[in-house]
Every structure is written in C-alpha cells, then in structure tokens.
Amino acid sequence: MENATHPSYFNLTMFVNIGNYRYPTFVLCLLLYALIISANLVIILIISREKTLHEPMYIFIMCLSINSLWGSAGFFFRFFKDLLSDTHLIPRSACLFQIYVIYTYASYELTLLGIMAYDRYVAVCQPLHYHNKVTSKLVSKLVAFAWIYPAFSVAACVYLASRLPLCGNKIPKIFCANWPVVKLSCVSTVINNLVGMLVSVSTVFLPLAFVLYTYARIFLVCRKRSSEFRGKVIQSCLPHVITFVNYSITVFCDVALSRIDLEALNPFLAVILSLEFVVIPPIVNPLVYGLKLPEIRKIILRMLSCSKSDKQMNR
Template sequence: MMMMMNSTQVSYFTLSAYFDTGAFTYLYFLIILSLYMLIVGSNVFLIVVICMNRSLHEPMYLFLCSLFVNELYGSTGLFPFLLLQILSDIHTISKPFCYLQNFMLYSYGGVEFLNLAIMSYDRYLAICYPLQYNTRMTFNKIAMLIAVTWLIPLLLCVVMTSLTNSLQLCGNIIEKVYCDNYSIVKLACFDITINNIYGLFITSLTILCPLILIFYTYMKILKICFSGCKQSRQKAVSTCTPHLASLLNFSCGASFEVVQSRFNMSNVPNILRIVLSLYWLTCQPLFNPLLYGLNMSKIRMVCKSFVFANM
C-alpha cells in the first residue's frame, strides 16, 4: 500500500520489484557481477584499441569510441547499485541518489540514440558521397557532432530532473529495481501536465528525431545500393549491418521499457518484468562490443595485433 506523505517527508524511495531470492542470492550476484565485468572489460578494451591505433582514427571508429564510452556510462549508473541491492535486505534508495541514477540512465538512452543517428549520417556520406567524404567529415565536424550527441541529452535531463524534483510527492514506492522518472512522476500529488509535456519534448528530440534521420539516411543508402554494382552493395551491407542490428536491439529494449512503465503488467511474472526493464541497460552494452568487434574486419585485425603484441 502506498505510503502517504508530503514532499518534505520524502527522503528515500522503496524499490518494490525486488523479491526474496533465498539461497540463490549469491548466484544472482555472481551472474550480475560477471555481466558487469564483461561489459567493462570489452568496452574498455575496444576504447583503448581505437585510441592507441592511428589507423582507427577515422570518423566511423571515433563515433564507435563515443558509443563504447556511453555503454560504460550507462552501465555504471545501474550495475554497482544493482549489486548492492541484491545483497541487501532493505531495498531503498535515497532521494538524491535516486535522482542521480534517473539522470544517468535517461541521459544514457538519449546519447545512445543520437550516437546511432550520427553513425548513420556518417555511413550515408561515406556511401552516397565517397569522393566528398573527407571534405565533408572533417575533424572539427566530428568533434562538434560528438559534443552535440552528449550535451543535448545531458542538458535535457538536467531540466527533467529539476522538474521532477520540484514535484510534491504523495508516496515513495517505485515498482522497479532502479529509479525511473515516469515512476516518480506518477507519485505526484498534483498536476503533472508540465512534466508530461516536457517528457514528450525529450522523447521527440532524443528518440523521434534521430530515428527520422536514420530512416532518411538508410533510404538514401538503399537507393544507392540498388542502383550500384555488386561490390558497392557488399561494402554497404558489411558496414551498415552492425549499425542496424545495434539500432534494432536498443529500440526493442527501449520499447520493452516504455510498455513496462506505461501499462499495467501485473499479470506478467515479476522476474519477467525485471528482465524486460533491464534489457535496454544490459544487452546493448554487451551486444555492441561483440557486434562491432567481430563484424568489422579492421577492428578484428587491430585487436589481434594488439593482443599478440602484448603477449
């Protein structure tokens, strides 16, 4: 039952989605810890490989480096806290830390979509305008695109967190295993119209606009592929497939999260609800290093030489 209180009394939130794991507590802890170590190890390895090899200092790989940094950022906002909660008997989180986690996870999602959008723009220029690519994709433009990719979601989430913090809350129970902005807003005592409007604004700017850009660039890429030779089609497929797979994976995960947050899922088993809510925060950081590391021949070659050189 929701605990009734005014905004001055809410100093912590209770995360009600956790359940008693009994004898499996340490097994779950080891599984989550292994996943986190794998995420950190694989993403850090690829960041180091890209930074230390001049042959990879090209736009596509610099955008990939930004993507891998974001995977570390998003994972850090979730996994350490999740590991502590698994071992804890009291599943509460302080209000300041809840808002910090909320800020990190939402900004992670925004950066991810925008990063995938600029990667699709990069592939569009490389395939549709190969002769003009180097003049269009300069170092200054790369730096500007990466800066915009990070700054826009961070600034938007600062405003979002400030609006949420200004709400008067009538409860402190969040039905998830981590802090979620929509779950907090639902606890508000009074009108949340401004929060809902701003939420739609953020969604349009960080999800809808990037998806429109990605759709446009790939329509142009497909047009070039169908009108070009077999070699150009193969090159386009080899460079675009990892990007599309990453986009599909993250979009599915984000969709699971939206459905879970907005609709009544009480008839779904608790463990499945937890898995669906964590999918976008766990599978993407695991999926991207494997996807790009295994499918992009240049990264594979550099990784092999890097490993053998340090043996």
C-alpha cells in the same frame, strides 16, 4: 506533511525475493559487469591508440563504448547493493541521480546512432565529398552536441520531477525512472509531461526517424549499384544496423514497461525486460563492432597472438 510530500527514500518494488540464490545471482551479475567493462575498454583503447583508426566512424564507436561504461555504472553499482539487501530503499537524491545517469545514457546512445547514420549516409551516397563534409571539426561539433544537449534536456526533466510533491514512494522497477516518480505526484504534471514529450521527441524519435531516413536513402542507392558495391556497404553498415535494431527493441521494451501495470506481469519477466534496457546494449555494441569491422578485428587478433607468443617465450 513535509515527509509525505517529499519522501526521503523511494522503494524499488520489482525486486524478486530469491532467497539463497541472491549470492550466485550476484556473482553472475558481477561477471556480466566485468565483461561489459573489459569489452568496452578494449574498444576504447584500440581506437585511441591506433592512429589508423582515428577516423569519424571509429571515433563514434569509441563514444558508444564510453557511453556504455557510463550507463552500466549508473545501474550496476546500485543493483549490486540491492541484490544483497533485504530492503530496497534508495535515498531521494541517489534515485534522482540514477535517473539522470540512465536517461542521459539512453539519450546519448540515440543521438550517437543518429550521427553515425549521417556518417554512413555520406560515405555511401556521397563518397567523393566524404572527406570534405565529414571533417574533424564537424566530428568534434557533432560529438559535443550529442553529449551537451541530452545532458541539459534530461537535467530539466529530473529537476522538474524533483520539485513535485509526492503522495507515495513506491517505484515499480529495479532502478529509478522518471515517469514512475512523476506518476506519484499529488498535483498536476502538465509541465512535466510537456517537457518530457519535447525531450522524448528531440532525443528519441527524431534520431530514430533520421536513422530510418538515411538507411532508406542508402537502400535506394544500393539497388542501382553492383553486387560488389552492395557487399561493401553491408560490411560497413551492418554493425550500425544491428546496434540500432537492438537498441530500438530495448527502448521499446522499457517504454512499454513504464506504461503498463507491472504488478500484473510475471515478476521474473518484468525484471528480465527491465534489465534488457541497461545490460544488453553495453554488451552487444563492443562485440558487434569488434567482430564485424575487419580493422578492429585484425587488431584484436594481433593483440591476442602477441600475448600468446609472449607467454610461450616466458615458458
């Protein structure tokens, strides 16, 4: 009975049998992960080293890159092993840990996007009070809240899921997720559902609603100002808008996947949609901020030109 209600392993059933293509796929995914690491590390190093970028907006961007490294590590290390394996069994403890990492990654992303929306709102709508309102002390408090609250709220969800007696061990995904584990429960999951709903509202829907509210206010302000002012606002806010829209789409896809019968979908489509949630944002975020924000773009171009000149001198 103990083994039936508390299985030692979970079986990730969405992995497609690709035969000899597993090795090219492994290499491709390894290159993809290397791109994620290098792109986000460049953003982190540039912002941490350049004193001119020690401003709230860039601090938040650096936090996004740190979060991308956290979330992608929680997914890719296990994914690489499963790509080269014929069986896709994951120990119960490892599965619960992966749930914690991926869900905190998702929550951090949304809380940080909400904080960044507030930063852009004050900068555009109350520019004269920006430095008085968005102080280094407030930035520290906001970043601490963005990390600490999701860490404890997600831990509560994972703990409740770990206590459930389960009537199966099959998870229809390519990584561990909380809702599929809860659905395996042999008993009522009312408490899990209530806590999960509270956490979802506070870490997902409230930040999303706040971002929409702030940009509605920014839009109303821009309508009354000059085209030059609107151009500056677009240049400042566009990277955040792209990141927000991109992440909202990936979250929607993941939520939709968790609520439908994945076995009825084309397996390749289901895998691609699952990958989007943990792969696309960590790639898109540093590229968007590196290419769209002139301050970061100038430093990157300067670093590239210096490296080219050094190579020419060595020749």
